[in-house]
Amino acid sequence: MKKVLTIAGSDSSGGAGIQADIKTITAHKMYAMSAITALTAQNTIGVYGVVDTPPDFVAAQLDCIFTDIAPDAVKIGMVSNPEIIQTIAEKLREYQAKNIVIDPVMISTSGSRLLSDDALETLHTALLPLGTVITPNIPEAEVLCGREIKTKKDMLQAAEAITASLDTAVLIKGGHLSGDAADLLCQTGNAPAAFLKEWFESPRVENSNTHGTGCTLSSAIACNLAAGRRLEESVRRAKKYLTGALKEQLDLGKGAGPLDHMYRIP
Ligand SMILES: Nc1ncnc2c1ncn2[C@@H]1O[C@H](COP(=O)(O)OP(=O)(O)O)[C@@H](O)[C@H]1O
Numbered sequence: 067m068k069k070v071l072t073i074a075g076s077d078s079s080g081g082a083g084i085q086a087d088i089k090t091i092t093a094h095k096m097y098a099m100s101a102i103t104a105l106t107a108q109n110t111i112g113v114y115g116v117v118d119t120p121p122d123f124v125a126a127q128l129d130c131i132f133t134d135i136a137p138d139a140v141k142i143g144m145v146s147n148p149e150i151i152q153t154i155a156e157k158l159r160e161y162q163a164k165n166i167v168i169d170p171v172m173i174s175t176s177g178s179r180l181l182s183d184d185a186l187e188t189l190h191t192a193l194l195p196l197g198t199v200i201t202p203n204i205p206e207a208e209v210l211c212g213r214e215i216k217t218k219k220d221m222l223q224a225a226e227a228i229t230a231s232l233d234t235a236v237l238i239k240g241g242h243l244s245g246d247a248a249d250l251l252c253q254t255g256n257a258p259a260a261f262l263k264e265w266f267e268s269p270r271v272e273n274s275n276t277h278g279t280g281c282t283l284s285s286a287i288a289c290n291l292a293a294g295r296r297l298e299e300s301v302r303r304a305k306k307y308l309t310g311a312l313k314e315q316l317d318l319g320k321g322a323g324p325l326d327h328m329y330r331i332p
Pocket residue numbers: 202203204239240241242247248249268269270271272273276278279280281283305308309312
């Protein structure tokens with residue numbers, strides 16, 4: 067049994083965060099563990115409150131996990147503040163965690179800030195370089211590279227800039243652009259300053275219930291890495307799972323509802 071750890075915030079409505087991650091990991095028939103970084107009072111309409119976990123208690127959760135059941139992959143989502151980010155980075159290094167997928171969650175689909183302003187610098191310098199792959203959406207990628215992304219050409223330039231600055235693979239998710247849902251994976255190649263780029267595209271699914279798509283995709287990538295697959299294959303399979311879960315057209319709640327995580331992986 068492969069074991070996957072999610073380090074993320076709790077979403078009381080169950081569509082994003084820890085809950086989406088655990089459902090995704092379970093749908094992949096793997097063993098899910100969690101270190102909760104924050105509680106959110108949230109539903110499909112909005113985020114109504116956030117209580118951050120004390121950094122010491124994030125550390126305690128990670129010590130309990132890593133000294134007992136070593137995860138085969140780690141997914142990181144909402145991390146709120148600089149102290150929590152530093153704690154996670156230290157523990158990942160201490161326990162030599164592998165297969166780390168970081169979703170640099172900044173703002174929820176419903177428009178609430180989930181990362182404090184003063185946390186961006188620490189996220190950038192302390193945590194993101196530890197990722198096997200990081201998975202920003204378009205607004206997050208704009209923040210990370212400091213330029214606007216309006217087209218697929220802009221995505222290509224942004225991906226190179228982020229991969230070069232962090233020396234980490236990046237998957238820029240294109241869900242926020244119009245047209246097909248096209249995500250771009252960029253990794254460093256063999257030669258210095260050489261980049262390997264690959265597009266992962268699916269037709270846009272007509273479904274406004276997209277709460278938790280990013281959490282679900284990053285957890286599914288972590289599961290596939292845990293299974294020993296290469297990054298490109300992991301992204302391809304994760305996107306297939308995400309698209310299938312969206313196509314189920316689950317329609318819960320009054321706002322942007324969750325996906326059907328129990329969609330059966332073919
Ligand atoms: N309507 C859609 N149809 C198909 N795939 C989508 C749709 N919306 C988003 N996606 C996909 O969902 C994943 C998450 O994308 P995105 O919405 O950009 O990120 P986030 O949830 O972090 O804001 C990506 O693989 C993206 O291509």
